[in-house]
Amino acid sequence: MRAPLIFLILIILAVLALVGYNSGWFGGATAPGAGPATATNGTPSPPGVTTDPAAEPDEPVGDGGVEQLPDEAKAEPDADPVKTPDVPAAATFGHLPAGDLIPKSGSGYLDRTVWSPKLCFPFADDAFANSQVYGAGGGMGPKDHPGQCDPMNYTLPWRDNFCESRGYASPLCAVGKGHQGQDIRPATCKKDKHWVVAAEDGIITDVGTYTVTLTGEAAPHRVYRYLHMRMNQLAVKEGASVKAGDNLGKASNDFGGTPTTIHMHFEIRSGVAGTSTDGKPVVLHTFLPPYQSLVAAYDRKRAGQACH
Ligand SMILES: [Zn+2]
CATH class of the missing domain: 2.70.70.10 (Glucose Permease (Domain IIA))
Known part of the structure; x- marks a missing residue:
């Protein structure tokens, strides 16, 4: 008659141990690959002990804080930090590009700055x-x-x-x-x-x-x-x-x-x-x-x- 009683006690201990393990009593609730504990792996806490809320199995893990809302994403800085030339509007008359000199007449340059943006054309007539x-x-x-x-x-x-x-x-x-x-x-x-x-x-x-x-x-x-x-x-x-x-x-x-x-x-x-x-x-x-x-x-x- 004693063997079934001992067996029943062992089953109860095993169940308590399993519930206790998954409730974080042993601090390993989220350990990957952890199998169910057996009755011989430790002493279960008495029923009624409050579990650690931080270790609830369904607690989101991994991001360490409040999720960032999409509209809180920081705006990317201007992707083109290169100073761009101040290019005038398309010309309405025929002219060759700046720096395009008569062949063999000089060295040319790369600057494309409009140095005097409000310049008054220095002739009263066409030129x-x-x-x-x-x-x-x-x-x-x-x-x-x-x-x-x-x-x-x-x-x-x-x-x-x-x-x-x-x-x-x-x-x-x-x-x-x-x-x-x-x-x-x-x-x-x-x-x-x-x-x-x-x-x-x-x-x-x-x-x-x-x-x-x-x-x-x-x-x-x-x-x-x-x-x-x-x-x-x-x-x-x-x-x-x-x-x-x-x-x-x-x-x-x-x-x-x-x-x-x-x-x-x-x-x-x-x-x-x-x-x-x-x-x-x-x-x-x-x-x-x-x-x-x-x-x-x-x-x-x-x-x-x-x-x-
Ligand atoms: Zn001259």
């Missing part, structure tokens, strides 16, 4: 940006086009010549030297006729033998220099205050006695230090490529936008 020296009638021009009034000088497309070969310091050009500005021919091949105008509001800070310098009134105080106007017929004097679009003088070929074609050489120099779009440092008064600013300004002019 043609292209090379003076390498164009028809220029010192390095095509031999079969010897005259400066050749239609090729007064025809689209425009062409950049900022980094044309010269000995002048120009750090944004590939070889560190260049022409420092853009040559622009007036609407027709007639000198002392077509008005050159102020690029922005400012002060005429210098009048030289064949140069007129305008310093922008507003920050960043860009410096514009105009060459080859008819100097004895200027509309302004040194110290004059001008508004964007005001007449400065007429396009001509004054060059202190040196021969040149009828054109206006136009420069922009920085008013503050900065960095070009291709990462080159720009210090105060660095000569800046004006072509992109001129293209955008000419687009605005052709669209009928006034300078002020």
